[in-house]
Protein backbone atom coordinates (compact mmCIF):
# COMPACT_ATOMS: atom_id res chain seq x y z
CA UNK A 1 0.00 0.00 0.00
CA UNK A 2 1.47 3.38 -0.92
CA UNK A 3 1.95 6.20 1.61
CA UNK A 4 -1.12 8.14 0.52
CA UNK A 5 -3.39 5.07 0.71
CA UNK A 6 -1.98 4.17 4.14
CA UNK A 7 -2.49 7.70 5.50
CA UNK A 8 -6.02 7.84 4.07
CA UNK A 9 -6.83 4.50 5.66
CA UNK A 10 -5.76 5.86 9.07
CA UNK A 11 -7.80 9.00 8.39
CA UNK A 12 -10.90 6.86 7.59
CA UNK A 13 -10.51 4.92 10.84
CA UNK A 14 -10.11 8.15 12.84
CA UNK A 15 -13.09 9.76 11.06
CA UNK A 16 -15.23 6.73 11.96
CA UNK A 17 -14.16 6.88 15.63
CA UNK A 18 -14.95 10.62 15.69
CA UNK A 19 -18.27 10.11 13.87
CA UNK A 20 -17.54 12.76 11.18
CA UNK A 21 -20.37 13.24 8.71
CA UNK A 22 -19.74 12.13 5.12
CA UNK A 23 -19.60 15.66 3.63
CA UNK A 24 -16.94 16.83 6.10
CA UNK A 25 -15.16 13.52 5.67
CA UNK A 26 -14.89 14.03 1.90
CA UNK A 27 -13.83 17.67 2.14
CA UNK A 28 -10.97 16.77 4.54
CA UNK A 29 -9.66 14.01 2.25
CA UNK A 30 -9.46 15.83 -1.08
CA UNK A 31 -6.43 18.15 -1.52
CA UNK A 32 -7.04 21.89 -1.91
CA UNK A 33 -4.70 22.11 -4.91
CA UNK A 34 -2.24 19.87 -6.79
CA UNK A 35 0.53 21.61 -8.74
CA UNK A 36 2.64 19.84 -11.37
CA UNK A 37 5.32 21.75 -13.29
CA UNK A 38 8.01 20.94 -15.83
CA UNK A 39 11.57 21.90 -14.84
CA UNK A 40 13.95 21.83 -17.83
CA UNK A 41 17.49 22.97 -17.09
CA UNK A 42 20.90 22.84 -18.80
CA UNK A 43 23.38 20.39 -17.31
CA UNK A 44 27.00 21.49 -16.80
CA UNK A 45 27.98 19.76 -20.08
CA UNK A 46 25.44 21.83 -22.10
CA UNK A 47 22.87 19.05 -22.56
CA UNK A 48 19.32 19.53 -21.21
CA UNK A 49 17.45 17.53 -18.63
CA UNK A 50 13.75 17.69 -17.66
CA UNK A 51 12.15 16.83 -14.34
CA UNK A 52 8.60 17.07 -13.05
CA UNK A 53 8.17 19.17 -9.90
CA UNK A 54 5.13 18.77 -7.62
CA UNK A 55 3.48 20.62 -4.77
CA UNK A 56 0.36 19.14 -3.22
CA UNK A 57 -1.41 21.70 -1.02
CA UNK A 58 -3.70 19.59 1.10
CA UNK A 59 -5.55 21.77 3.61
CA UNK A 60 -5.45 25.31 5.01
CA UNK A 61 -8.32 25.34 7.51
CA UNK A 62 -5.94 25.93 10.44
CA UNK A 63 -3.47 28.29 8.72
CA UNK A 64 -0.96 28.51 5.85
CA UNK A 65 0.02 25.16 4.38
CA UNK A 66 3.36 23.74 5.52
CA UNK A 67 5.61 20.85 4.60
CA UNK A 68 8.82 19.56 3.11
CA UNK A 69 10.25 19.52 -0.39
CA UNK A 70 11.84 16.22 -1.41
CA UNK A 71 14.33 15.51 -4.09
CA UNK A 72 13.57 11.85 -4.52
CA UNK A 73 12.64 9.29 -7.56
CA UNK A 74 5.83 11.85 -2.28
CA UNK A 75 0.32 14.07 5.66
CA UNK A 76 1.34 17.16 6.91
CA UNK A 77 -2.21 18.39 7.76
CA UNK A 78 -2.69 15.89 10.60
CA UNK A 79 0.88 16.38 11.87
CA UNK A 80 0.67 20.16 12.27
CA UNK A 81 -2.68 19.71 14.03
CA UNK A 82 -1.28 17.06 16.44
CA UNK A 83 1.51 19.50 17.36
CA UNK A 84 -1.12 22.26 17.64
CA UNK A 85 0.69 24.53 15.17
CA UNK A 86 -1.39 27.15 13.29
CA UNK A 87 -0.79 25.50 9.93
CA UNK A 88 -2.37 23.26 7.35
CA UNK A 89 -0.37 20.77 5.33
CA UNK A 90 1.46 20.39 2.00
CA UNK A 91 4.25 18.30 0.49
CA UNK A 92 6.24 18.53 -2.69
CA UNK A 93 9.33 17.57 -4.54
CA UNK A 94 11.16 16.97 -7.77
CA UNK A 95 11.68 13.52 -9.22
CA UNK A 96 15.45 13.81 -9.53
CA UNK A 97 18.34 11.98 -7.90
CA UNK A 98 20.42 14.70 -6.16
CA UNK A 99 23.42 12.37 -6.00
CA UNK A 100 23.57 12.40 -9.82
CA UNK A 101 23.56 16.24 -10.13
CA UNK A 102 26.30 18.75 -9.44
CA UNK A 103 25.69 21.59 -6.99
CA UNK A 104 25.22 24.10 -9.81
CA UNK A 105 22.77 21.76 -11.60
CA UNK A 106 20.79 21.33 -8.35
CA UNK A 107 20.71 25.10 -7.93
CA UNK A 108 19.34 25.57 -11.47
CA UNK A 109 16.64 22.91 -10.97
CA UNK A 110 15.61 24.49 -7.64
CA UNK A 111 15.42 28.00 -9.15
CA UNK A 112 13.33 26.85 -12.14
CA UNK A 113 10.96 24.97 -9.78
CA UNK A 114 10.62 28.13 -7.64
CA UNK A 115 9.94 30.32 -10.71
CA UNK A 116 7.08 28.00 -11.63
CA UNK A 117 5.42 27.91 -8.19
CA UNK A 118 6.36 31.31 -6.68
CA UNK A 119 2.83 32.70 -6.93
CA UNK A 120 1.35 29.63 -5.22
CA UNK A 121 3.61 29.57 -2.16
CA UNK A 122 4.08 32.43 0.32
CA UNK A 123 4.44 33.44 3.97
CA UNK A 124 0.70 33.15 4.63
CA UNK A 125 -0.07 30.65 1.86
CA UNK A 126 2.36 27.71 1.79
CA UNK A 127 5.77 27.55 3.50
CA UNK A 128 8.16 24.81 2.23
CA UNK A 129 10.99 23.24 4.27
CA UNK A 130 13.72 20.61 3.77
CA UNK A 131 12.91 16.91 3.50
CA UNK A 132 14.73 13.92 2.02
CA UNK A 133 17.47 14.99 -0.38
CA UNK A 134 17.06 18.72 0.30
CA UNK A 135 18.71 20.89 2.97
CA UNK A 136 19.28 24.46 4.18
CA UNK A 137 21.13 25.33 0.95
CA UNK A 138 18.09 24.28 -1.11
CA UNK A 139 15.91 26.56 1.07
CA UNK A 140 18.37 29.45 0.55
CA UNK A 141 18.00 29.11 -3.26
CA UNK A 142 14.18 29.03 -2.98
CA UNK A 143 14.25 32.09 -0.69
CA UNK A 144 16.49 33.98 -3.11
CA UNK A 145 14.45 33.12 -6.21
CA UNK A 146 11.12 33.86 -4.49
CA UNK A 147 12.49 37.21 -3.23
CA UNK A 148 13.22 38.30 -6.84
CA UNK A 149 9.45 38.31 -7.43
CA UNK A 150 8.12 39.37 -4.03
CA UNK A 151 10.90 41.30 -2.24
CA UNK A 152 13.10 39.85 0.50
CA UNK A 153 10.95 37.26 2.27
CA UNK A 154 12.85 35.03 4.72
CA UNK A 155 9.61 33.56 6.18
CA UNK A 156 8.66 31.95 2.84
CA UNK A 157 10.75 28.87 3.71
CA UNK A 158 11.99 27.33 6.96
CA UNK A 159 15.05 25.20 7.60
CA UNK A 160 17.18 28.01 6.07
CA UNK A 161 20.82 28.72 6.90
CA UNK A 162 21.13 30.71 10.15
CA UNK A 163 22.77 33.57 8.21
CA UNK A 164 19.54 34.03 6.20
CA UNK A 165 17.14 33.92 9.15
CA UNK A 166 17.18 30.20 9.93
CA UNK A 167 16.40 29.23 13.51
CA UNK A 168 19.05 28.00 15.89
CA UNK A 169 18.18 24.38 16.63
CA UNK A 170 16.23 23.64 13.37
CA UNK A 171 18.94 21.45 11.88
CA UNK A 172 18.83 19.09 14.89
CA UNK A 173 15.13 19.57 15.72
CA UNK A 174 13.58 16.48 14.11
CA UNK A 175 16.20 14.18 15.68
CA UNK A 176 15.93 15.94 19.05
CA UNK A 177 12.12 15.77 18.90
CA UNK A 178 12.37 12.03 18.16
CA UNK A 179 14.50 11.62 21.27
CA UNK A 180 12.11 13.68 23.46
CA UNK A 181 9.21 11.58 22.16
CA UNK A 182 11.14 8.36 22.90
CA UNK A 183 11.90 9.60 26.41
CA UNK A 184 8.20 10.32 27.13
CA UNK A 185 7.20 6.88 25.82
CA UNK A 186 9.88 4.97 27.74
CA UNK A 187 8.94 6.91 30.85
CA UNK A 188 5.40 5.51 30.60
CA UNK A 189 6.95 2.05 30.95
CA UNK A 190 9.28 3.08 33.81
CA UNK A 191 12.29 2.84 31.44
CA UNK A 192 15.09 5.25 30.47
CA UNK A 193 17.85 5.43 27.81
CA UNK A 194 20.59 3.90 29.98
CA UNK A 195 21.51 0.45 28.65
CA UNK A 196 18.64 0.35 26.16
CA UNK A 197 19.67 -0.93 22.72
CA UNK A 198 18.71 1.12 19.66
CA UNK A 199 18.85 0.28 15.94
CA UNK A 200 18.64 3.18 13.49
CA UNK A 201 17.92 3.00 9.76
CA UNK A 202 19.14 6.13 7.94
CA UNK A 203 22.02 8.37 9.00
CA UNK A 204 21.09 11.63 7.28
CA UNK A 205 19.71 14.70 9.04
CA UNK A 206 17.17 12.90 11.26
CA UNK A 207 19.05 9.64 11.89
CA UNK A 208 22.43 11.17 12.68
CA UNK A 209 20.99 13.74 15.15
CA UNK A 210 18.76 11.12 16.82
CA UNK A 211 21.76 8.78 17.17
CA UNK A 212 23.90 11.58 18.65
CA UNK A 213 21.30 12.54 21.29
CA UNK A 214 20.65 8.88 22.21
CA UNK A 215 24.41 8.35 22.60
CA UNK A 216 24.63 11.48 24.80
CA UNK A 217 21.81 10.18 27.00
CA UNK A 218 23.60 6.86 27.60
CA UNK A 219 21.60 4.71 25.15
CA UNK A 220 23.51 2.05 23.17
CA UNK A 221 23.14 2.44 19.41
CA UNK A 222 23.91 -1.15 18.32
CA UNK A 223 23.18 -0.88 14.57
CA UNK A 224 23.08 1.95 12.02
CA UNK A 225 22.57 1.94 8.25
CA UNK A 226 22.44 4.38 5.39
CA UNK A 227 22.32 3.93 1.62
CA UNK A 228 26.09 3.26 1.53
CA UNK A 229 26.28 0.51 4.17
CA UNK A 230 25.45 -0.69 7.67
CA UNK A 231 27.44 -1.23 10.84
CA UNK A 232 26.75 -3.11 14.09
CA UNK A 233 28.40 -3.32 17.51
CA UNK A 234 26.66 -5.10 20.40
CA UNK A 235 28.51 -2.91 22.91
CA UNK A 236 27.26 0.29 21.32
CA UNK A 237 28.67 2.24 18.36
CA UNK A 238 30.80 5.30 19.13
CA UNK A 239 28.46 7.77 17.35
CA UNK A 240 30.83 10.81 17.33
CA UNK A 241 33.49 8.55 15.72
CA UNK A 242 30.95 7.27 13.15
CA UNK A 243 29.99 10.87 12.29
CA UNK A 244 33.67 11.75 11.72
CA UNK A 245 34.12 8.65 9.56
CA UNK A 246 31.04 9.52 7.47
CA UNK A 247 32.21 13.08 6.97
CA UNK A 248 35.59 11.89 5.74
CA UNK A 249 34.53 8.86 3.69
CA UNK A 250 31.01 10.03 2.64
CA UNK A 251 29.99 6.47 3.52
CA UNK A 252 29.42 4.15 6.50
CA UNK A 253 31.59 1.50 4.84
CA UNK A 254 34.94 0.50 6.39
CA UNK A 255 34.16 2.00 9.83
CA UNK A 256 36.55 0.37 12.25
CA UNK A 257 34.35 0.69 15.36
CA UNK A 258 31.99 -2.13 14.38
CA UNK A 259 31.22 -4.94 11.93
CA UNK A 260 29.61 -4.45 8.55
CA UNK A 261 26.15 -5.91 8.07
CA UNK A 262 23.48 -6.15 5.38
CA UNK A 263 21.55 -2.87 4.95
CA UNK A 264 18.10 -4.36 5.48
CA UNK A 265 19.07 -6.44 8.51
CA UNK A 266 19.12 -3.29 10.67
CA UNK A 267 15.32 -3.41 10.76
CA UNK A 268 15.28 -6.91 12.25
CA UNK A 269 18.41 -6.51 14.41
CA UNK A 270 18.37 -7.47 18.09
CA UNK A 271 17.45 -4.26 19.97
CA UNK A 272 14.88 -2.72 22.32
CA UNK A 273 14.02 0.31 20.20
CA UNK A 274 13.98 0.49 16.38
CA UNK A 275 14.04 3.96 14.78
CA UNK A 276 13.48 4.04 10.99
CA UNK A 277 14.86 7.39 9.75
CA UNK A 278 14.91 6.91 5.98
CA UNK A 279 12.23 5.84 3.51
CA UNK A 280 8.54 5.01 3.77
CA UNK A 281 7.15 1.44 3.65
CA UNK A 282 10.32 -0.21 4.98
CA UNK A 283 8.37 -2.27 7.56
CA UNK A 284 5.99 -4.49 5.63
CA UNK A 285 4.50 -7.98 5.64
CA UNK A 286 7.80 -9.47 4.48
CA UNK A 287 9.83 -8.42 7.52
CA UNK A 288 7.43 -7.33 10.31
CA UNK A 289 7.28 -10.78 11.95
CA UNK A 290 11.09 -10.75 12.29
CA UNK A 291 11.33 -7.39 14.09
CA UNK A 292 12.94 -7.88 17.53
CA UNK A 293 12.34 -4.40 18.96
CA UNK A 294 9.67 -3.82 21.62
CA UNK A 295 9.28 -0.19 20.58
CA UNK A 296 9.30 1.43 17.13
CA UNK A 297 9.70 5.19 16.89
CA UNK A 298 8.61 6.36 13.42
CA UNK A 299 11.13 9.11 12.70
CA UNK A 300 10.68 8.64 8.94
CA UNK A 301 7.34 9.42 7.33
CA UNK A 302 5.11 6.32 7.07
CA UNK A 303 7.84 3.68 7.52
CA UNK A 304 5.26 1.04 8.61
CA UNK A 305 2.68 -0.14 6.14
CA UNK A 306 -0.77 -1.15 7.47
CA UNK A 307 -0.13 -4.90 7.11
CA UNK A 308 3.06 -4.58 9.15
CA UNK A 309 1.14 -2.44 11.65
CA UNK A 310 -1.22 -5.35 12.30
CA UNK A 311 1.53 -7.97 12.54
CA UNK A 312 3.55 -5.78 14.93
CA UNK A 313 0.54 -4.99 17.07
CA UNK A 314 -0.22 -8.74 17.40
CA UNK A 315 3.40 -9.21 18.53
CA UNK A 316 2.86 -6.57 21.25
CA UNK A 317 5.23 -4.00 19.69
CA UNK A 318 4.44 -0.41 20.68
CA UNK A 319 4.64 2.06 17.75
CA UNK A 320 5.01 5.79 18.23
CA UNK A 321 3.48 7.15 14.98
CA UNK A 322 5.24 9.47 12.53
CA UNK A 323 2.69 12.29 12.75
CA UNK A 324 3.82 12.72 16.35
CA UNK A 325 7.33 11.19 16.55
CA UNK A 326 8.92 13.33 13.81
CA UNK A 327 6.92 16.53 14.45
CA UNK A 328 9.93 18.22 16.11
CA UNK A 329 11.10 19.43 12.69
CA UNK A 330 7.92 21.21 11.71
CA UNK A 331 7.55 22.53 15.28
CA UNK A 332 10.90 24.33 15.11
CA UNK A 333 10.04 25.37 11.54
CA UNK A 334 7.04 27.11 13.11
CA UNK A 335 9.35 28.79 15.65
CA UNK A 336 11.58 29.90 12.74
CA UNK A 337 8.62 31.39 10.87
CA UNK A 338 7.47 33.21 14.04
CA UNK A 339 10.99 34.61 14.57
CA UNK A 340 11.15 35.80 10.92
CA UNK A 341 7.78 37.51 11.17
CA UNK A 342 8.80 39.15 14.46
CA UNK A 343 12.25 40.05 13.07
CA UNK A 344 13.73 38.63 16.27
CA UNK A 345 16.07 35.68 16.97
CA UNK A 346 15.64 33.27 19.86
CA UNK A 347 18.50 31.65 21.81
CA UNK A 348 18.95 27.92 21.06
CA UNK A 349 18.09 27.15 24.68
CA UNK A 350 14.68 28.76 24.26
CA UNK A 351 14.07 26.87 20.98
CA UNK A 352 14.87 23.51 22.61
CA UNK A 353 12.89 24.32 25.76
CA UNK A 354 9.82 25.23 23.68
CA UNK A 355 10.30 22.16 21.47
CA UNK A 356 10.25 19.88 24.53
CA UNK A 357 7.16 21.67 25.88
CA UNK A 358 5.27 21.30 22.56
CA UNK A 359 6.28 17.63 22.24
CA UNK A 360 5.17 16.89 25.82
CA UNK A 361 1.82 18.63 25.32
CA UNK A 362 1.14 16.67 22.13
CA UNK A 363 2.14 13.41 23.86
CA UNK A 364 -0.32 14.08 26.69
CA UNK A 365 -3.05 15.06 24.19
CA UNK A 366 -2.51 11.79 22.27
CA UNK A 367 -2.64 9.76 25.48
CA UNK A 368 -5.93 11.48 26.38
CA UNK A 369 -7.40 10.51 22.96
CA UNK A 370 -6.18 6.89 23.44
CA UNK A 371 -7.97 6.88 26.78
CA UNK A 372 -11.19 8.42 25.44
CA UNK A 373 -11.42 6.20 22.35
CA UNK A 374 -9.70 3.10 23.77
CA UNK A 375 -7.26 2.99 20.84
CA UNK A 376 -3.53 2.66 20.11
CA UNK A 377 -1.07 5.56 19.81
CA UNK A 378 -1.46 5.82 16.02
CA UNK A 379 -5.24 6.19 16.26
CA UNK A 380 -4.81 8.49 19.28
CA UNK A 381 -2.66 10.80 17.14
CA UNK A 382 -4.94 10.58 14.08
CA UNK A 383 -8.14 11.26 16.04
CA UNK A 384 -6.40 14.23 17.72
CA UNK A 385 -5.24 15.72 14.40
CA UNK A 386 -8.36 14.99 12.36
CA UNK A 387 -10.64 16.35 15.09
CA UNK A 388 -8.78 19.69 15.19
CA UNK A 389 -8.89 20.13 11.42
CA UNK A 390 -12.55 19.10 11.28
CA UNK A 391 -13.39 21.64 14.01
CA UNK A 392 -11.57 24.45 12.15
CA UNK A 393 -13.34 23.46 8.91
CA UNK A 394 -16.74 23.66 10.57
CA UNK A 395 -15.93 26.96 12.32
CA UNK A 396 -14.91 28.50 8.99
CA UNK A 397 -18.22 27.39 7.50
CA UNK A 398 -16.56 25.27 4.78
CA UNK A 399 -18.54 22.08 5.25
CA UNK A 400 -21.91 23.67 4.56
Ligand SMILES: NC(=O)C1=CN([C@@H]2O[C@H](COP(=O)(O)OP(=O)(O)OC[C@H]3O[C@@H](n4cnc5c(N)ncnc54)[C@H](O)[C@@H]3O)[C@@H](O)[C@H]2O)C=CC1
Nearest residue numbers: 132133174202203204205206226227277278300301326329
Ligand atom coordinates in the same frame (compact mmCIF):
# COMPACT_ATOMS: atom_id res chain seq x y z
N1 LIG B 1 14.44 16.56 7.81
C1 LIG B 1 13.37 16.78 8.56
O1 LIG B 1 13.25 17.80 9.28
C2 LIG B 1 12.26 15.77 8.59
C3 LIG B 1 12.37 14.54 7.96
N2 LIG B 1 11.37 13.61 8.10
C4 LIG B 1 11.49 12.28 7.49
O2 LIG B 1 12.64 11.62 7.99
C5 LIG B 1 13.17 10.76 6.97
C6 LIG B 1 14.63 11.11 6.73
O3 LIG B 1 14.72 12.47 6.34
P1 LIG B 1 16.12 13.25 6.37
O4 LIG B 1 16.99 12.71 7.44
O5 LIG B 1 15.79 14.69 6.35
O6 LIG B 1 16.70 12.86 4.95
P2 LIG B 1 18.24 12.77 4.50
O7 LIG B 1 18.21 12.82 3.04
O8 LIG B 1 19.06 13.75 5.27
O9 LIG B 1 18.66 11.31 5.01
C7 LIG B 1 18.08 10.13 4.54
C8 LIG B 1 18.95 8.97 4.98
O10 LIG B 1 18.34 7.74 4.60
C9 LIG B 1 19.36 6.92 4.04
N3 LIG B 1 18.77 5.88 3.19
C10 LIG B 1 18.17 6.01 1.98
N4 LIG B 1 17.80 4.80 1.53
C11 LIG B 1 18.17 3.91 2.47
C12 LIG B 1 18.08 2.49 2.59
N5 LIG B 1 17.51 1.76 1.63
N6 LIG B 1 18.57 1.89 3.70
C13 LIG B 1 19.16 2.62 4.68
N7 LIG B 1 19.27 3.96 4.64
C14 LIG B 1 18.79 4.58 3.54
C15 LIG B 1 20.26 7.89 3.31
O11 LIG B 1 21.52 7.32 3.02
C16 LIG B 1 20.34 8.99 4.37
O12 LIG B 1 21.29 8.65 5.36
C17 LIG B 1 12.26 10.95 5.76
O13 LIG B 1 11.25 9.96 5.78
C18 LIG B 1 11.66 12.33 5.99
O14 LIG B 1 10.43 12.50 5.33
C19 LIG B 1 10.25 13.85 8.84
C20 LIG B 1 10.09 15.05 9.48
C21 LIG B 1 11.04 16.15 9.33
Ligand SMILES: O=C(O)CCC(=O)C(=O)O
Nearest residue numbers: 067068129131329330333
Ligand atom coordinates in the same frame (compact mmCIF):
# COMPACT_ATOMS: atom_id res chain seq x y z
O1 LIG C 1 9.60 21.65 8.67
C1 LIG C 1 8.61 21.56 7.95
O2 LIG C 1 7.89 22.50 7.66
C2 LIG C 1 8.21 20.26 7.29
C3 LIG C 1 8.92 19.04 7.77
C4 LIG C 1 8.37 17.87 7.04
O3 LIG C 1 8.39 17.83 5.82
C5 LIG C 1 7.75 16.77 7.77
O4 LIG C 1 7.50 16.91 8.97
O5 LIG C 1 7.48 15.72 7.14
